Amino acid sequence: MSFRINLLTKKELSLADKLVYFSLNYLRYIIVITQLVIIFVFFYRFQLDQKIIDLKEAVAQKKEIVQVVLPLLSEAEIIEKKQEAAKSVLERQEKILSMFKYFVSIFPQGLTLKEMRVSFDSIEVLGAAFLPENLQNFINLVKKEKKFKKVNLKSIKKNDAFYEFELEFSQFL
Secondary structure (H helix, E strand, C coil): CCCCCCCCCCCCCCHHHHHHHHHHHCHHHHHHHHHHHHHHHHHHHHHHHHHHHHHHHHHHHHHHHHHHHHHHHHHHHHHHHHHHHHHHHHHHHHHHHHHHHHHHHHCCCCEEEEEEEECCCEEEEEEEECCHHHHHHHHHHHHHHCCEEEEEEEEEEECCCCEEEEEEEEEEC
């Protein structure tokens, strides 16, 4: 077994010696760690710059798509408006047709039509009846079925063999 005995007294280090010792031993680690942090920040910044460039390119591409699609959208809106207008015309025609079919289906044989005017929701009829009861029954039937809100007998005139009448049916349901 061997022992080492140091008979020299330990020398007290001055502040400058302590700073030199610290700077030589630990400052290099701090510098290395700082350099690593700077390198990571640099790469992170490079990555963020690339993302910004990609986003700018995506925005530019989407702007071009919008510029190309915008005329198509306006064209589609025009076509949609035309379709809606055509649909409303067809609905009006369908209503007029159903009103006309209904009127023809209930028109009695004892009456004769001379003139008939059909509009969107009304029918005006000029005709003749040989018996006033036929006309009265026809008017009562239309009122009873309630397909027209208003049934208006505008005029009735007695001629030699028949009665001339003018009827207006309006507000078809």
